[in-house]
Amino acid sequence: MLQHLLRLQSKAAGPLGQQIRGIKRAPRSLPVILTQDVSNLGLAGTEVHVNHGYARNTLYPKRFAVPSTEINKERFYRESQMVAAAGASKPSAQETNQMQLGAVLKKLLRTPVVIRQKVEEEGSQSLQEPVTGPMICDAVARQMQVALPEALLDLPGPIVEHGEYNISLRIKLGEGARARLLVNVLPAAA
Structure with missing residues (x-):
């Protein structure tokens, strides 16, 4: 009997003796910062939300985006400030x-x-x-x-x-x- 009580305490059991698991509440989209202009998604330096698979299988391997972390946000913010301070813009085709x-x-x-x-x-x-x-x-x-x-x-x-x-x-x-x-x-x- 004591063994049976110990077994019940070690597992969180539901009403039918099944183990209860937490509800999965993973976000459906992942914030990333684009390193290059991506058509139908955004311009370089912007933060966009994409599906996990798209980021993992396409954007990260091709180096089109980086994870949206505080370090990456600060880096892109500093780069944009330097570009704005220098007054640099993309040269025209000519x-x-x-x-x-x-x-x-x-x-x-x-x-x-x-x-x-x-x-x-x-x-x-x-x-x-x-x-x-x-x-x-x-x-x-x-x-x-x-x-x-x-x-x-x-x-x-x-x-x-x-x-x-x-x-x-x-x-x-x-x-x-x-x-x-x-x-x-x-x-x-x-």
């Missing part, structure tokens, strides 16, 4: 294109393009095959990962001797200056 074009031009103007061609005879300056515009564009694409259209090259004629050449580009830099591409034509090893 400004982005201008920045990309400027980066490409810097790369083209600073780095020489090296082309190796066979010479006719040892000690000779003449090349077996002249260097043409398409060859220069291919070398720029391979060495600098920049697609340079042949129409931008102001090449008076094919290059027939090895050496260093400054080739004008049909791009105006300002104040009438034109961009130049440095091409080194070196003899190839036999």
Whole structure:
């Protein structure tokens, strides 16, 4: 009898001897802070409520959102304050294109393009095959990962001797200056 009473005290039993469990009251939505703009959900830095599965299976793995904790809220608040203080806004598409074009031009103007061609005879300056515009564009694409259209090259004629050449580009830099591409034509090893 004593064992039976101890067993009853250890379990919270209902009227039919069944164990009573608490009512599940888990929230149906989970607050998250978006780290990027997500279509049909919100802008970066905003707090939204989503289903647990959507957050766990989509937003967190793709790093579109972080849990809405006090630390994350403070971090995003500080970042938004810094952006507002700096007066920074997202650049327009035209400004982005201008920045990309400027980066490409810097790369083209600073780095020489090296082309190796066979010479006719040892000690000779003449090349077996002249260097043409398409060859220069291919070398720029391979060495600098920049697609340079042949129409931008102001090449008076094919290059027939090895050496260093400054080739004008049909791009105006300002104040009438034109961009130049440095091409080194070196003899190839036999």
